[in-house]
Amino acid sequence: MGSTANRRIRILVTIPSAGAGPYPAVVCIGGHGSDLYSPYDETTVSKEEPKAKSDKIYRGLGTALAERGYVTVSTTVSQQEVYEEGRLLMGERLWDLMRCVDYLKSLPQVDGSRIGCAGLSLGGEMAMWLGAMDERIAATVSAGFLTTMDHMEQNHCPCWKFDGLRELVDYADIYALTAPRPLQCQNGLQEPPSQFYVPLARQALEEVRPIYQDLGRPENVMFDVHNEGHVIDLPALLDFCDEHLGHVSRAAH
Numbered sequence: 001m002g003s004t005a006n007r008r009i010r011i012l013v014t015i016p017s018a019g020a021g022p023y024p025a026v027v028c029i030g031g032h033g034s035d036l037y038s039p040y041d042e043t044t045v046s047k048e049e050p051k052a053k054s055d056k057i058y059r060g061l062g063t064a065l066a067e068r069g070y071v072t073v074s075t076t077v078s079q080q081e082v083y084e085e086g087r088l089l090m091g092e093r094l095w096d097l098m099r100c101v102d103y104l105k106s107l108p109q110v111d112g113s114r115i116g117c118a119g120l121s122l123g124g125e126m127a128m129w130l131g132a133m134d135e136r137i138a139a140t141v142s143a144g145f146l147t148t149m150d151h152m153e154q155n156h157c158p159c160w161k162f163d164g165l166r167e168l169v170d171y172a173d174i175y176a177l178t179a180p181r182p183l184q185c186q187n188g189l190q191e192p193p194s195q196f197y198v199p200l201a202r203q204a205l206e207e208v209r210p211i212y213q214d215l216g217r218p219e220n221v222m223f224d225v226h227n228e229g230h231v232i233d234l235p236a237l238l239d240f241c242d243e244h245l246g247h248v249s250r251a252a253h
């Protein structure tokens with residue numbers, strides 16, 4: 001798919017073979033070291049393509065959503081260098097994801113009012129950015145990322161940072177831009193204090209909640225604290241997507 005006039009990106013798309021569309025859709029986003037297939041398992045990977053090393057932390061969220069009747073799309077955002085001069089790394093990653101949304105919107109099989117995004121780690125960070133910056137995203141799942149920028153200054157790859165960002169905002173402010181659209185953040189209790197630690201995530205979330213409150217939808221921001229570590233909580237993700245993207249009747253009422 002063309003991402004810019006001079007650059008093409010690879011995307012992986014699944015479309016349900018059962019039922020009648022238009023279907024809801026989810027942009028599935030992997031993190032560092034991930035490739036197009038990371039959010040999927042081998043059941044949706046074409047036989048002709050070599051399977052990258054299996055990455056269990058994503059729990060096959062792409063496959064699970066595909067089997068549940070969602071159109072899914074994924075692309076790789078784990079590059080560490082910009083592809084085109086004059087762009088920011090974060091901007092380029094986000095642009096590619098927005099082009100995935102463009103692609104979904106162009107498909108007759110997709111209900112353009114029911115497009116969500118979900119990711120873990122850097123993918124959870126990119127889900128935060130995509131949900132915040134692209135109002136076509138109706139629901140966002142950001143897993144293994146919610147924290148504070150002060151904390152991200154330590155122990156983490158610095159690819160999140162760019163000039164001017166810290167002077168303006170913290171992550172809570174970026175998440176708050178999704179309001180009042182539904183947002184689920186997931187953090188695992190086994191994340192150590194140096195990583196995406198639940199107490200820090202709670203602290204950040206306390207700054208997001210008032211925005212949802214002010215916009216009259218306090219129930220639309222939810223924090224899923226699960227018993228594992230840096231992984232997707234798949235049942236919680238599926239429930240959230242079904243509730244906010246899966247049922248036409250719910251949106252109509």
Ligand SMILES: [Zn+2]
Binds near residue numbers: 157158159
């Ligand atoms: Zn990084």
